[in-house]
Amino acid sequence: MSTQSQKAYLAGVYHHDPNFDINSDVAKLTKISGFPEWLPEQRMAEEALIDKIRAIFRSHGFCPIETPAVELLSTLLNKGEIDKEVYSIKRYHAKDVDEAEFGLHFDLTVPLARYVAQHFANLSFPFKRYQIQKVWRGERPQKGRFREFYQCDIDIIGRDSLPIACDAEVIDAMNMVVMALGVGKHKVRLNNRKLLLGIYASLGLSEAEAKQVVVAVDKLSKIGKDGVSRELADKGIENEAIGKILELTDIRIIPGEAEYILGQLEVKNRSFEEGKSEILELLGILSDAALAHLEVDLSLARGLDYYTGSILEMVLVNHPEFGSVASGGRYDDLASRFINKKLPGVGVSFGLSRFLDLAFSEKLIATDRKSPSQVLVTVAAEEGRKEANLLADSIRMNGLACEVFYAAPRLGKQIDYASAKGMRYVLFLGEGAQLEVKDLKTKEQVKISDLEGWCRDVLGGLS
Amino acid sequence: MSTQSQKAYLAGVYHHDPNFDINSDVAKLTKISGFPEWLPEQRMAEEALIDKIRAIFRSHGFCPIETPAVELLSTLLNKGEIDKEVYSIKRYHAKDVDEAEFGLHFDLTVPLARYVAQHFANLSFPFKRYQIQKVWRGERPQKGRFREFYQCDIDIIGRDSLPIACDAEVIDAMNMVVMALGVGKHKVRLNNRKLLLGIYASLGLSEAEAKQVVVAVDKLSKIGKDGVSRELADKGIENEAIGKILELTDIRIIPGEAEYILGQLEVKNRSFEEGKSEILELLGILSDAALAHLEVDLSLARGLDYYTGSILEMVLVNHPEFGSVASGGRYDDLASRFINKKLPGVGVSFGLSRFLDLAFSEKLIATDRKSPSQVLVTVAAEEGRKEANLLADSIRMNGLACEVFYAAPRLGKQIDYASAKGMRYVLFLGEGAQLEVKDLKTKEQVKISDLEGWCRDVLGGLS
Numbered sequence: 001m002s003t004q005s006q007k008a009y010l011a012g013v014y015h016h017d018p019n020f021d022i023n024s025d026v027a028k029l030t031k032i033s034g035f036p037e038w039l040p041e042q043r044m045a046e047e048a049l050i051d052k053i054r055a056i057f058r059s060h061g062f063c064p065i066e067t068p069a070v071e072l073l074s075t076l077l078n079k080g081e082i083d084k085e086v087y088s089i090k091r092y093h094a095k096d097v098d099e100a101e102f103g104l105h106f107d108l109t110v111p112l113a114r115y116v117a118q119h120f121a122n123l124s125f126p127f128k129r130y131q132i133q134k135v136w137r138g139e140r141p142q143k144g145r146f147r148e149f150y151q152c153d154i155d156i157i158g159r160d161s162l163p164i165a166c167d168a169e170v171i172d173a174m175n176m177v178v179m180a181l182g183v184g185k186h187k188v189r190l191n192n193r194k195l196l197l198g199i200y201a202s203l204g205l206s207e208a209e210a211k212q213v214v215v216a217v218d219k220l221s222k223i224g225k226d227g228v229s230r231e232l233a234d235k236g237i238e239n240e241a242i243g244k245i246l247e248l249t250d251i252r253i254i255p256g257e258a259e260y261i262l263g264q265l266e267v268k269n270r271s272f273e274e275g276k277s278e279i280l281e282l283l284g285i286l287s288d289a290a291l292a293h294l295e296v297d298l299s300l301a302r303g304l305d306y307y308t309g310s311i312l313e314m315v316l317v318n319h320p321e322f323g324s325v326a327s328g329g330r331y332d333d334l335a336s337r338f339i340n341k342k343l344p345g346v347g348v349s350f351g352l353s354r355f356l357d358l359a360f361s362e363k364l365i366a367t368d369r370k371s372p373s374q375v376l377v378t379v380a381a382e383e384g385r386k387e388a389n390l391l392a393d394s395i396r397m398n399g400l401a402c403e404v405f406y407a408a409p410r411l412g413k414q415i416d417y418a419s420a421k422g423m424r425y426v427l428f429l430g431e432g433a434q435l436e437v438k439d440l441k442t443k444e445q446v447k448i449s450d451l452e453g454w455c456r457d458v459l460g461g462l463s
Numbered sequence: 464m465s466t467q468s469q470k471a472y473l474a475g476v477y478h479h480d481p482n483f484d485i486n487s488d489v490a491k492l493t494k495i496s497g498f499p500e501w502l503p504e505q506r507m508a509e510e511a512l513i514d515k516i517r518a519i520f521r522s523h524g525f526c527p528i529e530t531p532a533v534e535l536l537s538t539l540l541n542k543g544e545i546d547k548e549v550y551s552i553k554r555y556h557a558k559d560v561d562e563a564e565f566g567l568h569f570d571l572t573v574p575l576a577r578y579v580a581q582h583f584a585n586l587s588f589p590f591k592r593y594q595i596q597k598v599w600r601g602e603r604p605q606k607g608r609f610r611e612f613y614q615c616d617i618d619i620i621g622r623d624s625l626p627i628a629c630d631a632e633v634i635d636a637m638n639m640v641v642m643a644l645g646v647g648k649h650k651v652r653l654n655n656r657k658l659l660l661g662i663y664a665s666l667g668l669s670e671a672e673a674k675q676v677v678v679a680v681d682k683l684s685k686i687g688k689d690g691v692s693r694e695l696a697d698k699g700i701e702n703e704a705i706g707k708i709l710e711l712t713d714i715r716i717i718p719g720e721a722e723y724i725l726g727q728l729e730v731k732n733r734s735f736e737e738g739k740s741e742i743l744e745l746l747g748i749l750s751d752a753a754l755a756h757l758e759v760d761l762s763l764a765r766g767l768d769y770y771t772g773s774i775l776e777m778v779l780v781n782h783p784e785f786g787s788v789a790s791g792g793r794y795d796d797l798a799s800r801f802i803n804k805k806l807p808g809v810g811v812s813f814g815l816s817r818f819l820d821l822a823f824s825e826k827l828i829a830t831d832r833k834s835p836s837q838v839l840v841t842v843a844a845e846e847g848r849k850e851a852n853l854l855a856d857s858i859r860m861n862g863l864a865c866e867v868f869y870a871a872p873r874l875g876k877q878i879d880y881a882s883a884k885g886m887r888y889v890l891f892l893g894e895g896a897q898l899e900v901k902d903l904k905t906k907e908q909v910k911i912s913d914l915e916g917w918c919r920d921v922l923g924g925l926s
Contacts, residue, residue, distance in 0.1 A: 031581070032565070035531035039585050040592065043527045059859040061836035061866030061884075064506045068498035068611050069532065069567075069597065073555070085554070091601035092536070092549040092566060102495070103555060104532075118494070122502050124833055124883045126869055129503065134532065138554035148531050156869075165848060165869050172852070285848055287856065370587055373524035385628060385748055389635070393750065396522040403524030406589055406619075406628050420587045421524075 034141030035148045036353055038360075041367040041422075046356055049365075050132055053152050053177050053350065057130035060173040062154050065129045067111035069136070073103045075114050075338075085137040104136040108153045109334065109347065116157050117338030125159040126166060132352075144323070144354050152177070155347030157335070162344045164278055167310045167330055168285040174326050174348040175290040178314045181355070183364045185317040186325075188290060189297040192279050193307050193329070196298070198272025199248065199265065203241040211305065213237070213245060218303040220249055249299035255283045255291050262296075278309055308332040310346065322358050326350040369422040374458065375402040376418035377427045382408050388429055391451075395427075398455035415440070425458065497604030498611045499816055501823075504830040504885075509819055512828075513595055516615050516640050516813065520593035523636040525617050528592045530574035532599070536566045538577050538801075548600040567599040571616045572797065572810065579620050580801030588622040589629060595815075607786070607817050615640070618810030620798070625807045627741055630773045630793055631748040637789050637811040638753040641777045644818070646827050648780040649788070651756045654763040655742050656770050656792070661735025662711065662728065666704040674768065676700070676708060681766040683712055712762035718746045718754050725759075741772055771795040773809065785821050789813040832885040837921065838865040839881035840890045845871050851892055854914075858890075861918035878903070888921065 038046060054064075076086050087104045105111050108131045116127060132152045141147055154173055156166040171188065178186045193214075200210035216231040223231070225246050232242045253261045262276045279296060286294065293314075302311040309330030316322050328348030335343040359365045375395055377388045388404045395402040405414045411428070418426045419440055426438045427448075437454070438445040448454045501509060517527075539549050550567040568574050571594045579590060595615045604610055617636055619629040634651065641649045656677070663673035679694040686694070688709050695705045716724045725739045742759060749757065756777075765774040772793030779785050791811030798806040822828045838858055840851045851867045858865040868877045874891070881889045882903055889901045890911075900917070901908040911917045 040526040058835035063503040063834045088555045092551045372521035
């Protein structure tokens, strides 16, 4: 777009330009890469999925919280590499150039830690919360990676200590969410940071080296064994240790064999023993629904440095291109930056926007309804509008979404409208309040004598 | 907080500081004025209200959309005074200081106009959408005015033309929302821009002067008649005209008398005639539920310059301090900045955060539940946890939200937890799967032989 046409646009005169072309200029001008925006039929599917996820979280007793999009930059910019992705905000017309002291949150975990510290006196512990919100990251956008996206998080925060039963609870609940996606089999990959660090220590690595190994192994699926090997050699890790580290990443254990196979590793140190005991305790509590999809996967490392115990990822078996749709783990010390208390936690996060983007493009989720309306009430003449509105209100009272046609053209045009928006039923109000309905699916048209009964039947058929 | 303790905080060492005091330092550090954040029990009420509002919007056939928080600054910064309140965003570590080209949306109307233009080819018209999202404004925070807040908008956008029936539809739907708030009587104040501009023209004012009058009259409730009078005099409006303009602001008309009283004004010009005819047509279509609360109020002006027809506000009769809880109107030309099409629209916006803030502080909304859980399953000993989890899953399958106690201390402690979180029922799993329930409200404890039946009874009692 030329500077001149840009100016014309900003001056709001585009509708006077005879060369204006909706298919090129508008789209080019307004699409902001990395900020997904769905069509109504996609947003309908997104809302339905959020409702389903929320219902699962609530059924497990997680309470809702929502934090502002905005945090103090000092809250967001701690250690860790993620700080480079923060968006800062300031008033556009701020006079003080240094005004920027706020940023948009890049995840829901840091805001949770700050929330728990700030509202500590008003919360009941263990504090179980769900949080379904957008987060922002100033990353380079690419397929499946956004700069604005939804996360759906559950976490349990304890005072001083938190039983492994809570690890089981977040995994069980998120396992139900992934089952509810309706996109085929999934796998729960489980590991434990203490177990990993114990193994690395038994290879003679220092604590600092062991942490570097975690970061390198986390990249396995991206850079392969060769890549991990090179990265470890660069850090000065001995070849023999590298060989053993890579061997380890081949180990997958079904729940029933975990005790035996972890025992075979013959590692003897406290970190390993604790990790092993935590995994075994967790496997003893998890629901059969989760265990059926679970394997202990010693290649799972999770890059973030705050994990201290269980770590996990959920992946779709038939859609490896989705990567991990949910992930999380146990952290002992996330809120101590904000409060002089020990508040260990465990949580899992589901990446909704990324999942939906792929599910839409692979047509895994139906998007055939452009409107929530199930019923259109037609209007034969404007004089009948008020009566039609009254009828629509009765239909709404009986639980169906309904609209009245906005004008009174020939009925064929009104039926086309209902059809275009995916409504199934079209109602005609005749003389003496006589009512007929056309079912656009079966093409049948019948009289309705009992409106309440008819609504009940439709509702029953829909549920 | 000193620079030194600030540094200590940022270094994450606060938990080593013996002088750390949760009640002062944490709160001072983290509370960001103007960005409301609710406790879980308040967020439960907010979610319940959003669900209710959404159900009303959907029942009227409005479809959901959601736009990114972020728009191009060129989209946000058009004419109008609101541009000074825009927050711009940029990557914190951006090298290019001029990078800022994005801003946070300050309402949902500009994003809607951009959305309709951008997705024009994929939408069915009239396009009826609801949008429930946060918006951001860099205003000075004060009681009831936030920098981040929820708006709940419905709009109908037509192609080329849009019948007055659509004005009725958005008003009827929003009228149901305000009734559903459960905070007593409300009033719908209705006026029409064409009617007002016609009257001002009949007083000899130019179109530009008439628009200045609209802006001044809009401030009536804030600055009073004297203030409006001074402002009009400053603009060079004659005293006689000012007198008539102020007289006009005293006129309130019940629907049944609108035709007669508007006729009495004896204004003869096209703008007035059109406005009058639009009002009368609208009054002929609106639901009785809306008409019962409605008055034509000639003091209503609405400051925003894009309104071209109906304008309205909804206020709470017993809570004038809430101001207008919902407001909106008809605009003919909002999207023409973005697209070479005539797309008239009509919409109403409900200010959720502002309403909730006042409703919470005046205790108009119950916030007695800290958790969605209705049932706690107790755990007598850790060996019984898996069985307790299975029981909880059955309860969830039967529609109740349920959690299992996270440890196995004495039962009294578990009951205290249920009570603190507002759960009514506590279940005990005894020998041979024998089940008992304690109702914390009635204090009764009984055996459960038929779990499904019991869940159904509880659900029935709750609904």
